[in-house]
Each structure stands twice: as C-alpha cells, then as structure tokens.
Amino acid sequence: MKPLVFKKSRRAAARGLEPERHKMHIAKGDTVRVISGEHRGKEGKVLRVFPKEFRVEVEGVNIVKKHKRAASANEESGIIELTAPIAASKVMLLDPKSGEPTRVRRRLDKDGTAERVAVKSGQPIPRVKAK
Numbered sequence: 001m002k003p004l005v006f007k008k009s010r011r012a013a014a015r016g017l018e019p020e021r022h023k024m025h026i027a028k029g030d031t032v033r034v035i036s037g038e039h040r041g042k043e044g045k046v047l048r049v050f051p052k053e054f055r056v057e058v059e060g061v062n063i064v065k066k067h068k069r070a071a072s073a074n075e076e077s078g079i080i081e082l083t084a085p086i087a088a089s090k091v092m093l094l095d096p097k098s099g100e101p102t103r104v105r106r107r108l109d110k111d112g113t114a115e116r117v118a119v120k121s122g123q124p125i126p127r128v129k130a131k
Helices: none
Strands: 031-034 043-050 055-058 063-068 078-083 091-094 104-108 114-118
Touching: 031 055
Parallel strands: none
Antiparallel strands: 031 043, 031 091, 043 055, 063 078, 104 114
16 A cells, blocks of 8 residues: 655755745734735734744734633633734835835835835834833
8 A cells, every 4th residue: 555645744844845934024013004814914023023924913913812721710711802813915014104005115224124114105113112
C-alpha cells in the first residue's frame, strides 16, 4: 500500500521558505482601517502586532467571546469579550494628512534612520512611542 502524503508537507513553511518574522508595515499604536472581510470600513488603534503570524489586533475589530472557567473558588467565571487578531494584509494605515487609507513606503532620514512615508501625501508617519 502506498504511504499517505499530506499536502501540508509540500507547503513553503514545511520546506523552511517561510520567513521567521514578516516585515510589518504597521506598528503598535497606529490608526488603521479594515479594507476587507466582515469588519470592512471599521477604524481603530493597533493594540498588538504579531510579526511571526503576520497578524494584528485592532481595537473594536474582531470581537470574540471566550468562556472563562473560574480557576479558584473566589474567582468569577463567565463569558468575556476579547479582541482577536486579524491578518495584517486586511488593514491599511491611515494617511496623517487626509485620514484616508494609504500604502506605506520606507525612506532614510538625514541621520540615517528609516522612517515611514505615506504614499498618497508623501508625509512622514510618526511612530507612536511606547509608554
């Protein structure tokens, strides 16, 4: 009998061609708009970025309900709502000048650091400082 060969083993990830971390055009704290899918048109702030999975968590988008069991006797159980990550390709960064979705380009500053530039307006997109 012929051995079973799963399609998954033929994929790029199985052969080691999948990158360890994807180059993200979005960073934590950016304001983005969802461009496709169930939540199309919604805007929100990026809460978390997952470069290994190429996913982002956006505030108010993809809300899921999790059934939480009480770990101890004095803890509460119930249904809690959480934001689940969505694919980073489904969101676009908003232009700081017009507020419209735009593609992002990278450009080197005078001091040599890379900055993000909005393709539509040509304005630099400031990185939000972590608290």
